[in-house]
Every structure is written in structure tokens, then in C-alpha cells.
Amino acid sequence: xxxxxxxxSGLFLLEFMLALLFFAFSAAVCVHVFVQAKTLNTQSHxxxxxxxxxxxxxxxxxxxxxxxxxxxxxxxxxxxxNQLTLxxxxxxxxxxxxxxxxxxxxxxxxxxxxxxxxxxxxSEDGAVIYQLTVHSSxxxxxxxxx
Numbered sequence: 355x356x357x358x359x360x361x362x363s364g365l366f367l368l369e370f371m372l373a374l375l376f377f378a379f380s381a382a383v384c385v386h387v388f389v390q391a392k393t394l395n396t397q398s399h400x401x402x403x404x405x406x407x408x409x410x411x412x413x414x415x416x417x418x419x420x421x422x423x424x425x426x427x428x429x430x431x432x433x434x435x436n437q438l439t440l441x442x443x444x445x446x447x448x449x450x451x452x453x454x455x456x457x458x459x460x461x462x463x464x465x466x467x468x469x470x471x472x473x474x475x476x477s478e479d480g481a482v483i484y485q486l487t488v489h490s491s492x493x494x495x496x497x498x499x500x
Contacts, residue, residue, distance in 0.1 A: 400456075400478065400483055401483060401484060403446050403456075404456070404476035404483040404484035405484050407440075407442075407446075407458055407476060408458065408474045408475075408476050408484050408485070408486055409486070411425075411429060411440070411458060411460050411474050412472075412474050412486055412488040414428050414429060415460060415470075415472050415474070415488050415490055416488060416489075416490040418490075419470060419490055420462060420469070420470020420471070420472065420490045421470075422436060422437070422438050422460070422462055425438055425460065426438055430448070431458075432451065436461060436462040436463075436464075437459055437460065437461045437462070438459070438460040439451070439457060439458070439459050439460075440457070440458040440459075440460075441453070441454035441456070441457055441458075442454065442455060442456040442457075442458070443455050443456075455478065455479075456476060456477070456478050456483075457476070457477050457478075458474070458475070458476050459473075459474070459475050459477075460472050460473075460474050461473050461475070469489050469490055470489070470490045471487065471488065471489045471490070472487070472488050472490075473485065473486075473487050473488075474486050474487075474488060
């Protein structure tokens with residue numbers, strides 16, 4: 355009788371260990387899926403914000419007729435040569451360049467060419483997230499108010 359009870363308990367222990375192994379494997383797969391979902395969500399959010407900000411900058415470039423200095427009045431970045439640079443932190447709040455996580459650059463292709471054209475690039479640690487090219491006509495005799 356003692357032999358029969360030990361066989362039953364041994365079978366129960368084996369069955370219990372297999373069930374535990376199955377649930378541990380299932381939990382590992384679920385954690386992996388959740389991590390991938392979080393990464394995909396973060397990348398998607400960065401792409402959406404990048405598209406929104408680059409399109410906004412491109413429309414401002416068109417509205418100012420391609421004048422980088424006038425564009426800086428609206429967007430408040432840092433100007434050097436034919437380039438305007440805007441910097442954002444991890445939460446997409448405009449910040450100083452030393453705290454930058456995302457960088458938006460608007461580079462006018464030629465300083466005197468009309469219609470004006472520029473490349474608008476959003477990048478993260480040097481890797482391009484989103485890029486577009488914009489063309490603009492010069493501002494005709496109208497006033498642009500900041």
C-alpha cells in the first residue's frame with residue numbers, strides 16, 4: 355500500500371512540475387510580447403510627433419517665403435548660416451540644445467534661390483526619424499506678423 359501511495363504522489367509531482375513549466379513558459383512569452391508592444395508604442399509616438407513637428411515647420415517655412423531669420427521669429431530656435439535648429443527633450447518639450455533628445459533642423463538648400471526650398475529633418479541621436487523637402491515662393495508684398 356505504501357508503494358501505491360508513493361507512485362501516486364510521484365505522478366502528481368511530475369504533473370505539477372509540467373503544469374508549472376507550462377505556465378512559466380507562457381509568462382515568459384507574455385512578458386516578451388508586452389516589451390515589444392511598449393517598444394512599438396514608443397516608436398510610433400516618436401514618429402507621430404516627428405511628422406507633426408516637421409509638417410508644422412515646413413508650413414511655417416512656406417509662410418515666411420523661405421526666410422530663415424523670419425522663421426526663427428516664429429519657431430524660436432538657433433540659426434546658423436542657412437539652418438534653423440530646434441531641440442526637444444524626451445517629452446517633446448522645447449529645450450536648450452544641451453538637454454536635447456530630439457533635434458529638428460530646417461536647412462535651406464540655397465540662400466538666394468527662389469522659389470526657396472529646404473529640407474526639414476527630425477532626428478534622435480543622429481538617426482533620422484522623419485524627413486521632408488519643402489518648396490516656397492517668396493513672400494509677396496504682404497506683412498507677416500509673428
